[in-house]
Amino acid sequence: RVNISILTDFLIKLMKLPISFFATKTTGDIMQRMSDQQRIEGFLTGTSLNTLFSLINLVIFTFVLIHFNTTIFLISFGATLLYLFWILAFLSKRRELNHKQFLNSSTNQTTVVELVQGMTDIKLNNCEQQKRWEWELVQATMFKFKVSSLSLTQYQQAGSMFINQAKNILITFLSVKAVIDGDMTLGGMMAIQYVVGQVSNPVDRIVGFIQSYQDAKISLERLNEIHDLQDEEPVEKHLIGKLPEKKDLLIKNLSFKYPGAGNDPVLKNLNMSIPQGKITAIVGESGSGKTTILKVLMRSFEPQSGGIRIGDKKLDQIALKTWRNSFGAVTQEGYIFADTVVGNI
Ligand SMILES: Nc1ncnc2c1ncn2[C@@H]1O[C@H](COP(=O)(O)OP(=O)(O)O)[C@@H](O)[C@H]1O
Ligand SMILES: [Mg+2]
Numbered sequence: 001r002v003n004i005s006i007l008t009d010f011l012i013k014l015m016k017l018p019i020s021f022f023a024t025k026t027t028g029d030i031m032q033r034m035s036d037q038q039r040i041e042g043f044l045t046g047t048s049l050n051t052l053f054s055l056i057n058l059v060i061f062t063f064v065l066i067h068f069n070t071t072i073f074l075i076s077f078g079a080t081l082l083y084l085f086w087i088l089a090f091l092s093k094r095r096e097l098n099h100k101q102f103l104n105s106s107t108n109q110t111t112v113v114e115l116v117q118g119m120t121d122i123k124l125n126n127c128e129q130q131k132r133w134e135w136e137l138v139q140a141t142m143f144k145f146k147v148s149s150l151s152l153t154q155y156q157q158a159g160s161m162f163i164n165q166a167k168n169i170l171i172t173f174l175s176v177k178a179v180i181d182g183d184m185t186l187g188g189m190m191a192i193q194y195v196v197g198q199v200s201n202p203v204d205r206i207v208g209f210i211q212s213y214q215d216a217k218i219s220l221e222r223l224n225e226i227h228d229l230q231d232e233e234p235v236e237k238h239l240i241g242k243l244p245e246k247k248d249l250l251i252k253n254l255s256f257k258y259p260g261a262g263n264d265p266v267l268k269n270l271n272m273s274i275p276q277g278k279i280t281a282i283v284g285e286s287g288s289g290k291t292t293i294l295k296v297l298m299r300s301f302e303p304q305s306g307g308i309r310i311g312d313k314k315l316d317q318i319a320l321k322t323w324r325n326s327f328g329a330v331t332q333e334g335y336i337f338a339d340t341v342v343g344n345i
Contacts, residue, residue: 003041007034010223018232019300020259028109032102033226036219043216051209054202061198068192069184072171076196079167080203083160087207090156091214097149098218104142111138160207164200171196232320239319243326244311249274249297254306256296266292269306291332298329 014030065073115122115131122131175192178184184192233239250273257265266289274280282290295301297308299320308315315323337344 002044003037006037006040006223010034010037010226013227013229016231016233017226017229018302020302021229023301024259026106026110027113028106028111031109031113032106033219033222036102036222039212039215039219043212046212048209051205054205058199058202058206061195061202065192065195065199068188068195069175069178072174072192072196075167075170075174076199079163080200083163083203084207086159086163087156087210090152091210093152094211094214095218097152098215100145101149102222104138104145108138108142111135168196239322240313240317241319241322243318243322244313246311247276248311249276249315250309251293251297252306252309254296254303254308256292256301256303258292258301265304267296267303294329294331298327299323 010033062073062077065076111134115135118131122128171192175184175189179186179189251270254267254270255265256267257263270293282293284290296303299315302316310318
């Protein structure tokens with residue numbers, strides 16, 4: 001249930017974002033953020049309870065070990081600290097890898113979605129090979145990344161193994177020596193081996209906990225990046241829920257450029273009026289900005305300067321819901337849902 005409510009909240013927020021957000025973010029980015037939250041689920045459901053029991057185990061067996069032999073306890077304690085530091089030292093690198101992994105996966109998702117959705121155009125324009133190569137390039141990048149992240153994991157594991165094995169050998173040596181010198185019974189030695197094992201088990205669990213906590217935290221940060229974005233229509237803004245009597249549209253000194261770096265202004269100081277009750281046609285060459293005017297009128301995008309008035313009101317004072325309720329639009333890139341004709345209408 002937590003899982004679904006995290007996703008639902010995300011979707012609710014997503015639907016409140018301005019249309020321009022979807023013009024700049026890729027499909028893969030959004031999909032990856034959503035599938036990433038499985039890590040939050042995994043963290044909440046899997047590791048937390050286990051770790052709690054492990055901690056209890058750790059405390060009890062630590063006391064038993066102190067009672068048995070203080071030197072061996074100190075060695076075990078020192079090695080455990082070293083192990084924890086070793087793992088903690090890798091956390092920032094893990095975060096970096098997680099970030100790269102996110103970028104890779106979202107690029108991959110975007111590529112696949114584009115391949116499937118654009119298949120008709122790919123085939124009609126004979127560019128199957130080009131598109132397949134693009135896809136293969138993405139796969140090659142992902143493969144290289146996997147190799148580099150695997151080597152990091154191996155460094156981490158080799159270090160952990162070295163610390164733990166060194167500890168075990170040292171403890172075995174000391175306890176065997178104690179038995180030979182007659183300071184410890186053979187049974188005592190066996191008991192110490194067992195207790196040391198019981199102490200290191202929970203430590204491994206705690207390490208797993210730290211790592212999955214980090215993964216969950218990063219995923220949550222990614223979801224929050226979206227939650228922190230400004231809504232298309234902030235609730236605190238006072239908006240008019242009804243269109244004025246006179247509905248002439250007047251565009252004054254309007255300038256607009258599409259969001260994203262390097263885009264030139266499409267509309268520059270545009271002035272025009274669209275009288276109520278008449279049919280107005282906008283004609284012009286392809287690429288002159290006809291569709292853009294409509295997108296600004298539909299308030300899919302905010303103009304950078306200038307404004308639109310409807311009758312005696314400014315258009316941005318009207319609630320979006322009211323405004324969008326009062327027009328119908330069939331866009332060039334209209335989306336057909338996997339539904340019946342009636343459902344689509
Ligand atoms: N989403 C977009 N991002 C950046 N530039 C765009 C976008 N859509 C259109 N443009 C640019 O804006 C200009 C006007 O486009 P458009 O309004 O679609 O023209 P028209 O509908 O008159 O053919 C074109 O130069 C086009 O390249
Ligand atoms: Mg057009």
